[in-house]
Amino acid sequence: MEKLIERFIFVSRWIMAPFYIGLVIALLVLLFKFGNELFHFVTHAPQFDESDTILGILALIDLAFTGSLVIIVIFSGYENFVSKIDAEGHADWPEWMTKVDFSGLKQKLLASIVAISAIALLKAFMNLDRGVDEKQLTWLVIIHVVFVLSGVVLAWTDRLSEKNH
Structure with missing residues (x-):
């Protein structure tokens, strides 16, 4: 019974796969938004002053x-929580993609935020x-300071936990 429960729990990680597929679709939506913003920026650039140009960029x-x-x-989420991605045969595969653990993922996320x-x-x-x-x-300003302090x-805490291991 214990082995069956453990197997069921282990296989349940695949429930996360559709979330990552959904994020790929969200990335396409973001690309569409980027294209719209770029088109607007380029077509209105002659009317922009320096401030508008910087804001557009x-x-x-x-x-x-x-x-x-x-x-x-x-x-990172897929690699950490669902399954390893086979990077073999992909010459341009970024090295970090297979080496980011959960702690590194949190740090990268917070740095991006x-x-x-x-x-x-x-x-x-x-x-x-x-x-x-x-x-x-x-x-x-308050929100930004909170994000910075959270990152610190x-x-x-990650450094402290590394010292304890």
Whole structure:
């Protein structure tokens, strides 16, 4: 009975596979959004001043970081929780994809979130001359600081747990 329960629990990890397939579809939606943003940026570039140009570029960077975050979650999550991916025969296979453990995944996720938060904050600062709401700016700063502090605490606790092992 114990072996049967353990086998059932072990096989249940495949329930996560559709989540990762869904994230691939979400990545396609993000690509569509990136294409729209890029088209808008390029077609309106002649009318943009320096600030608008920087904001347009930051919007594209934000979408690229978000896409990278989704890729990290797809590959690392699938490798850590579902099944190993056979990288053999893929000459351009990124080395990190098969070496990110759960702790590394958490750190990469938080680093990406901090970068996305920093871009949102930078966009708000770039819009100061356009009457950005002070309350909204304050909340963006607070949220960003919380993300940064969370990253520091996460790295510190991971370091402590490594020392104990």
